[in-house]
Amino acid sequence: MIDNIPLNAFLVISTLMFFIGIYGFLTRRNLITMLMSIELILNSVNINFVVFNKFLYPNLLHGHFFSLIVIAVAASEAAVAIAIIINIYRNFKSIDVDNLDQMKL
Amino acid sequence: MSLIDILTMRNELLLTILAMVLLIIDLNLNHAQKSRMIPISIGLFLVVTLIGFIPQPDKTLFGGMYHTNGLVQLMKNILNIGVLIILFQSVGWLRNPANNSKISEYFFLLVTTLIGMNFMISSGDFLMLYLGLELATIPVAALAAFTHFNTKSSEAGIKLLLSSALSSGILLYGISMIYGSTGSIYFDTIGAAYANVPLQVLAFIFFFTGMAFKISLVPFHLWTADVYEGAPINVTSYLSVISKGAAAFILIIVMFTVFKTLAPAYKNMIYLVAVLTMTIGNLFAMRQKNMKRFLAFSSIAQAGFILLGILGTNKMGMTSVVYFVLVYIFSNLGAFGVVAAISAKTGKEHMDDYDGLYLTNPKLSLLMMLSMFSLAGIPPVAGFFGKMFLFMSAASNGYYWLVFIAVLNATISLYYYLLVVKAMFINKNEQPIATFQSDGYTKIGLMLCALGIFILGFASQVYEFINGLTFGI
Secondary structure (H helix, E strand, O other): OHHHOOHHHHHHHHHHHHHHHHHHHHHOOEHHHHHHHHHHHHHHHHHHHHHHHHHOOOOOOHHHHHHHHHHHHHHHHHHHHHHHHHHHHHHHOOOEHHHOOOOOO | OOHHHHHHHHHHHHHHHHHHHHHHHHHOOOHHHHHHHHHHHHHHHHHHHHHOOOOOOOEEEHHHOEEEOHHHHHHHHHHHHHHHHHHHHOHHHHOOHHHHHHHHHHHHHHHHHHHHHHHHHHEOEHHHHHHHHHHHHHHHHHHHOOOOOOHHHHHHHHHHHHHHHHHHHHHHHHHHHHHHHHOOOEHHHHHHHOOOOHHHHHHHHHHHHHHHHHHOOHHHOHHHHHHHHHOOHHHHHHHHHHHHHHHHHHHHHHHHHOOHHHHHHHHHHHHHHHHHHHHHHHHHHHOOOEHHHHHHHHHHHHHHHHHHHHHHOOHHHHHHHHHHHHHHHHHHHHHHHHHHHHHHHHOOOEHHHHOOHHHHOHHHHHHHHHHHHHHHOOOOOHHHHHHHHHHHHHHHOOOHHHHHHHHHHHHHHHHHHHHHHHHHHOOOOOOOOOOOOOOHHHHHHHHHHHHHHHHHHHOHHHHHHHHOOOOOO
């Protein structure tokens, strides 16, 4: 079934996801939403790897392994980020980035 | 590959064992005994550093994922020496009652990031590079948020973590394009297959952007100042010296091996980034009054000079980058060591507090002056030669205007480095920082920096030794 979908369709989706992630990261003011944007970016990368592997190099496995490892690293990154966000919530009683302006030029 | 070959990874293995041992020792200490961790950790790390100097043959492991040779080993040793100095310098801060219960966490996280950097420098494919990069970044974010009751510290932690996560996302997107267009993630295969195809140039731009975030080159430097100011001072010195040095090492290796066929395409881009980084870093450094922020912007400007060596694209370029990072480690750690010693004793970090420091603490002032001269590049201290070799390598490739701009910037930087010297030696102050004695560890750390700055300025053998290991395009 998947063979009927052209490679370009997947690449368009992953490119859209990547730039939606960048846009969300730059415009959203909530730390959790910014973290979600980063997950979007990483998942677009995963789609790229898996699709390139499936369509262009079907007898190699590098792309699949790479995306597995990206998923694992993203989880650990989220764990540390959420720990720091909880700490910020305790200090500021909010997780809005607009409060994080203790240091200015 | 036989099982004994795994000992090729001795640096990483030893550091992993060290991290585990530190955790186990910590389990057996009660709250009052925690300060025993300091001599234990520093002693064990010293052993690891010394073992790193034993020569070993070049080898490749895991089908090309991991490789080591004389140059890689030298880079690891340079980083080890830097971390050792930071460990010595952070003792004064760790003995602070607020941090006493977390001493072993500090050492554990620091060693973990160093493992990541070692894997990153030794990597032979993009998977290992990415894993090493993440292992080198995530624990540093935890370190930056180390003093959890301090709002500035947690702010620095989340800023570092989010911007580095974004940068590794961009880097990964570039790697996925490289994989799509060449079908491999191994440096050797990609280097042979890479060409001036538009997709591959675009992939390189994404990759370079990700790395530029880590080295804080100019369009991507905005996280630097806030993170450096908010993080505890020893973590700041770690970020600005070790993290940046490791990223510069792997960047120049990748540029000279994987992307070597792309050199005509990326020249102009790096030219522009180098000019912007030097100029903007310098202009912002001039108006900083907080010492940590000041050193942050000065380190951005120094990163711009590293790009000159990369643009040199010859053997001399790589030698000068490695030499520059070695010199930069000693001179910047000297400056950070003095700031850390004063901050641990008095809590003062403002430049005006340094007025009249020479009258009360002459030795610290002299070391600070030496570091500032070295960062600015005044002969005969080591910083002068570091900059001169970078300029020579760029000039040997015909970039005369770039070298001219770099020399102008070096002159501008002299202004703000001398502001600190002027504050310490000339400015009058009613209430200068009182005379104090640092602990023995901090003194050793500061003396190592002073020795490094002097010895590297006079011993040309060091440069010759590095030159015997490096390679050009």
